[in-house]
Amino acid sequence: MPSPCFLNPPGEPSFNEILITTVREYPALYSNQRRTFENLDRSKVWEEVAAKIGRGVSGEFAKKRWLQLRDRYRKELKISIAQNFSQPQKWSHFPLLNWLDPYLQGAM
Numbered sequence: 001m002p003s004p005c006f007l008n009p010p011g012e013p014s015f016n017e018i019l020i021t022t023v024r025e026y027p028a029l030y031s032n033q034r035r036t037f038e039n040l041d042r043s044k045v046w047e048e049v050a051a052k053i054g055r056g057v058s059g060e061f062a063k064k065r066w067l068q069l070r071d072r073y074r075k076e077l078k079i080s081i082a083q084n085f086s087q088p089q090k091w092s093h094f095p096l097l098n099w100l101d102p103y104l105q106g107a108m
Contacts, residue, residue, distance in 0.1 A: 015055060016069060020096045022049050023066050030070070032103050073097040074104060 013021075023029050026045055028037035046059030053062065076091050089095070 015053070015057075016065070016093055017096060018053050019049075019062060019065060020069065020093065022052050024099060029066070030100065030103050032105075069093060069097065070100065073100060077101075077104070 026049060028040050028042060028045055029049070031037065043059060046063045048059075050057050050059045050062045072091065073094065076089065076094055080087070080089060
């Protein structure tokens with residue numbers, strides 16, 4: 001049975017969708033310009049993200065799930081690039097994460 005934080009009423013955004021849109025509001029969590037955010041306590045930012053999402057999740061849980069989503073996006077993007085984008089992307093979160101492309105430069 002899925003974790004309660006992943007259950008959502010029909011027509012409502014999923015936990016993953018909410019997490020993706022919330023993380024996008026916090027560049028310190030994904031930007032590759034570390035110097036800009038070097039004095040920032042990221043664990044506090046993750047707690048803020050978790051509080052904004054609600055659903056009783058911790059900052060650590062939100063961080064781990066985000067890293068899974070980001071890594072999956074990177075993997076799916078590599079596959080799409082290798083196939084010259086000839087196949088339609090099947091992963092439902094792929095279009096939600098395309099804003100990450102400029103931050104993944106050099107990590108591909």
